[in-house]
Amino acid sequence: MSKIVSITGAGAISYGMKQINPDVVPAFPITPSTQIVEDFSKFVTDGKVDTEFITVESEHSAMSACIGASVAGGRVMTATSSAGMALMWEMLYIAASMRQPIIMTLVNRALSAPINIHADHSDSMGARDSGWIQLYSENHQEAYDNLIMAPRIAEKAGVRLPVMVCLDGFIISHCLQNMIIEDDDKVKAFIGEYEDRHSVLDIKNPVSWGALDLADYFIEHKRAQNIAMKNAKDAICEVSRDFSNVFGRKYKLFESYKTDDAEKVIIAINSIAGEIKEVVDKLRDKNEKVGLLKIRAFRPFPYAEISKALKNVKIIAVLDRSESFGAYGPLFTEIRTALYDMVDRPLIYNRIYGLGGRELSLDLINDIFQESENYLQKGKVEKIFDYINVRGG
Amino acid sequence: MSKYFEIRWHGRGGQGTVTGAKSLAEAVQGTGKNISAFPEYGPERRGAPLKAFNRFSDDNIRIHTSVKNLDVVIIADPTLIGNNALTEGIKKNTIFIVNTEKPAVEIKKALNINGQTLFTVPANSISKKNFNKEIPNSAMLGTFAKACEHIISLEDLVKESKHIFSKMLGASLVDKNIEAIKEGYRFGDVVYG
Numbered sequence: 001m002s003k004i005v006s007i008t009g010a011g012a013i014s015y016g017m018k019q020i021n022p023d024v025v026p027a028f029p030i031t032p033s034t035q036i037v038e039d040f041s042k043f044v045t046d047g048k049v050d051t052e053f054i055t056v057e058s059e060h061s062a063m064s065a066c067i068g069a070s071v072a073g074g075r076v077m078t079a080t081s082s083a084g085m086a087l088m089w090e091m092l093y094i095a096a097s098m099r100q101p102i103i104m105t106l107v108n109r110a111l112s113a114p115i116n117i118h119a120d121h122s123d124s125m126g127a128r129d130s131g132w133i134q135l136y137s138e139n140h141q142e143a144y145d146n147l148i149m150a151p152r153i154a155e156k157a158g159v160r161l162p163v164m165v166c167l168d169g170f171i172i173s174h175c176l177q178n179m180i181i182e183d184d185d186k187v188k189a190f191i192g193e194y195e196d197r198h199s200v201l202d203i204k205n206p207v208s209w210g211a212l213d214l215a216d217y218f219i220e221h222k223r224a225q226n227i228a229m230k231n232a233k234d235a236i237c238e239v240s241r242d243f244s245n246v247f248g249r250k251y252k253l254f255e256s257y258k259t260d261d262a263e264k265v266i267i268a269i270n271s272i273a274g275e276i277k278e279v280v281d282k283l284r285d286k287n288e289k290v291g292l293l294k295i296r297a298f299r300p301f302p303y304a305e306i307s308k309a310l311k312n313v314k315i316i317a318v319l320d321r322s323e324s325f326g327a328y329g330p331l332f333t334e335i336r337t338a339l340y341d342m343v344d345r346p347l348i349y350n351r352i353y354g355l356g357g358r359e360l361s362l363d364l365i366n367d368i369f370q371e372s373e374n375y376l377q378k379g380k381v382e383k384i385f386d387y388i389n390v391r392g393g
Numbered sequence: 394m395s396k397y398f399e400i401r402w403h404g405r406g407g408q409g410t411v412t413g414a415k416s417l418a419e420a421v422q423g424t425g426k427n428i429s430a431f432p433e434y435g436p437e438r439r440g441a442p443l444k445a446f447n448r449f450s451d452d453n454i455r456i457h458t459s460v461k462n463l464d465v466v467i468i469a470d471p472t473l474i475g476n477n478a479l480t481e482g483i484k485k486n487t488i489f490i491v492n493t494e495k496p497a498v499e500i501k502k503a504l505n506i507n508g509q510t511l512f513t514v515p516a517n518s519i520s521k522k523n524f525n526k527e528i529p530n531s532a533m534l535g536t537f538a539k540a541c542e543h544i545i546s547l548e549d550l551v552k553e554s555k556h557i558f559s560k561m562l563g564a565s566l567v568d569k570n571i572e573a574i575k576e577g578y579r580f581g582d583v584v585y586g
Contacts, residue, residue: 006415006422118434139455170434171457172457174432174434175457176419176430177427178422271457274455274456274457275457277455278455278456357434359458361458362456
């Protein structure tokens with residue numbers, strides 16, 4: 001039977017990992033993802049999982065061990081944050097390019113300097129071109145559900161790519177909240193047995209991994225990788241449908257919250273979506289046509305689906321919780337690209353918020369909708385790019 | 394109740410204030426409400442002032458921002474009195490719960506508040522008697538059940554706490570905590586707003 005429990009976001013992830021019972025978990029703890037690894041190590045010690053738990057001397061080694069265990073035919077998981085993932089950088093690309101369906105929870109945290117332990121998306125956004133599927137989570141439930149869906153998506157034939165499950169550091173990882181934990185057996189049945197492919201331990205069919213690949217074939221392999229990522233879009237939809245049939249909660253590539261007749265829409269990622277929904281409801285009570293589009297899959301990015309969902313919208317504010325110095329925010333860039341082929345394109349602008357964990361209040365979200373209204377009345381956007389709740393400028 | 398019932402806790406690092414907020418949330422969740430509990434995140438230093446927050450609701454809790462609409466302020470350490478942060482953002486009907494041996498009228502004066510209801514609880518002495526050290530949480534939870542019966546009754550608090558403590562503690566410590574909860578409900582002073 002499923003049960004309602006009070007648990008932290010990090011606790012929910014480690015509990016989900018326990019239910020998945022992966023073959024190997026190599027890990028190196030870093031704030032704010034530490035509790036995931038800490039709890040999981042207890043499950044290992046207590047014999048609650050059969051996992052080979054490998055403590056390593058750095059995150060670079062953690063991801064290297066993940067890759068090694070994966071090519072040896074194991075189902076492999078890990079967790080990290082911020083600088084931890086930055087240290088994995090080289091291996092992130094290798095994991096994806098070697099098509100290893102590794103699952104990594106990334107508890108989003110700012111990158112240094114100055115040193116900061118709080119939530120923003122500079123870590124995962126920096127890794128958006130590494131070839132990992134990226135799923136984002138608004139809250140505890142979504143983080144857990146994304147984790148349960150991740151192995152099925154990653155391991156699907158035609159995909160075979162690693163998945164990064166992202167959730168906001170502290171805001172979700174350290175907050176105690178009630179959520180539904182599903183039954184162990186149901187989760188196990190949903191995940192299914194791991195089918196290894198081209199394992200180095202399959203001595204009857206010897207294979208070589210990590211070979212040299214120069215100009216004669218490299219680009220073909222990269223194109224094949226991109227096709228796999230495109231296939232991931234259907235895989236996410238299919239696995240999400242199955243998930244909904246079994247567990248009842250519905251997920252798509254993104255969530256459209258009251259957008260059907262909306263004129264003013266905010267697009268955002270992760271926990272801030274909760275606050276935006278709250279403001280949307282308050283403004284809806286005053287008959288304002290507002291809505292939220294919350295991204296779940298950032299890689300692969302659902303361009304066509306998003307432009308279809310926004311076809312009646314008049315103005316969009318895209319909120320980015322990371323910087324792309326000298327450029328617009330990464331989410332804004334994707335959304336504006338998605339809109340280009342529309343006949344009647346809505347107005348659109350970009351706001352950076354919440355870097356290093358700065359809070360974005362309901363009042364400030366309300367102000368964004370007000371700013372959209374002002375631009376709508378003027379018929380143009382006056383400031384395409386700006387910061388919210390920042391000193392100076 | 395209005396959509397979110399919100400609580401701010403004031404304590405010092407190492408006193409278990411964050412654990413107090415989490416225990417209360419777990420107990421309230423046991424009664425079927427939605428809950429959240431989270432500290433004000435920052436470097437943790439033993440003895441330094443810290444805040445923790447709760448939200449309770451019949452609806453899904455979608456917001457994570459720090460608590461602004463204060464229904465209750467819980468002061469776990471009386472040596473914090475004099476710190477302006479304790480009364481920041483309070484409303485006319487904010488309820489105060491203060492761990493102190495002193496009379497409620499005196500504490501109200503010290504906090505420089507007017508019109509709010511204030512409960513005191515000698516949680517440190519209750520704790521010393523039961524555990525031979527100062528861990529005021531359980532007694533303060535008992536006072537919370539007295540001050541906010543519509544959120545959780547003493548009966549439900551005792552029932553849920555037994556369940557929660559049993560997961561972490563041995564039988565004798567569970568009993569002592571339950572006793573501290575009951576004493577926190579029974580003892581202490583109040584001045585109504």
